[in-house]
Amino acid sequence: MNQQMMIEAAALSKRYGETQALDKVDLEVPAGSILGVLGPNGAGKTTGVRILTTLTAPDGGRAWVAGHDVVTEAPAVRRKIGVTGQDATLDEMLTGRQNLVTVGQLSRLRRSQARSRAAELLGLFELDDAADRVVKGYSGGMRRRLDLAASLVMRPPVLFLDEPTTGLDPTSRQRMWGVIRGLVDEGVTLWLTTQYLDEADALADSIAVIDHGRVIAKGTPRELKSATGSQLLEITLTAPHAGAAPAVAAFALGAVDVSDDGRRLRAVVRHEPGLATTLLHALDAAGALVDDIAIHQPSLDDVFATLTGADTAAESKAIVEGVLA
């Protein structure tokens, strides 16, 4: 793979009134890879996308997309990018086809080219049946697909997707993931913002976690997860057993919480290979019969708690209380 950087941000900053939306952000995305930008609402994800797609000027720092400066060479950047925003950028009063043709023509395609490209995209995104209906009547999933199609009219080498699956039902979400994977197979460089750890995990080559406008962690999904070692364990016993809690305690980071009927046990445990098997062996050795065992992956909240340095005991307590509440 060409290791040329398709997207580069250097000390990028932006302030809105009292809010430091971006604070000296340094990020780069090699050609043909996906960067997942992960963060809660208001972390600065959308501001980043707006600057990189020439919609907003930064207060400080510089950024380049496909080698062009986003401030001084904005028109050149616009010829290289596709953008799908959090809010659909479609024209509600036009049909799906008219939306795509309009985008094509405004991107300076000839009308005939714009029409054939629109037809091609409507087919790819399974929107043929709805192509000549007004967008106003589209479902959420259809809008997202049309919006993404509109971003692909010019086959841009760099694509920005701002929370492309937020608010979608699971089926539409899976479908969108399939589309995104397909794009990357074609060699597109992708900047993907998301609130969902599983989405970044499933799609991204590398992840940047941002909070309060700062990049608080960068790495591959695997690296980030191992940085967040703790997971929540839940066990349901067939019958209460005195030996169960001590057996689990050996793996727990804090106290083991036992329910009133003595059958349900909860604890925060550290991630390690073969954890479930080892636990079952220990419970079996103690003589306890297990109905159900579940180990929950660290949530985004956990990742943040760890990355922002919350101490483990408080964190364990918070997680257990959160589950019990």
Added chain:
Amino acid sequence: MSATTTALPARTAAPGLFERLLAWAGDVWVMTRRNLIHIRREPMQLSDVTIQPVLFTLLFIYVFGSAMVLAGGGSYKAFALAGLLVMNLTTSSVGTAIGLSTDLTTGVINRLRTLPMSPTSILVGRTISDLLAATMCSAIVAATGLAIGWRPTTNIAEVLAGFGVALLFSFALSWMNACLGMMVSGAESAQGIVFIVIFPLAFVSNVFVPTQGMPSWLATIANWNPVSAVASACRVLFGNPNPSGAIQAWPMQHPVAAALIWSLGLLAVAVPLAGRLYVRRTRD
């Protein structure tokens, strides 16, 4: 998926001025057509240039006209039509403020701004589609007038010149409304603010009644109101009664020149201002 890294063969941004102008005109045309599709989808959007002109023309001529005796003679019908033409064009120019404001507050603008299109075509496309709507409005007022007995007494060239003067003013007002639409936050406030400006502009004039009967301070405002100049210019060019011709104020003595100066002056201020407001509005 077929999204490969090879770009489609776009019309390349040629360095020549002529090619750039051609590309710009193409963008304007695409934006204009898009606005016209909107109108076709929601014909009620057009009611202010279709139903309203018919209603206003009939109501004013038959309700006011029944009690109106024009100083200097002539029928109220013959006097009022040019006034109603200008009034309808003035009030319908509000559509520009509402349409532009709606575009700027929905996600559509974000899509447009990431395309390699000419940003000014958003403004120009809007005012041109509104000019087309205004042309339709003028035709409807004229047809209504003809149906109830209004007759121009000059030749076809002068009559067309009269409509031309009225439409140029309507185009200038569209640009002013574009500015107002970008100064406020949303379509509703655009509607509100614009009516505060547009209604006094339309009514404190010689559109419905000769200004001679007004209190002198009000008559002075009305005589210098651009709407009065345009209405008088139309009356002169249509060969209809124009009592304002007797007033010793420069615009009333030279209504065609005054109408053109007002319109071009308004354009000279509003077009660059609209460009600036657009940049300010879309900065963040």
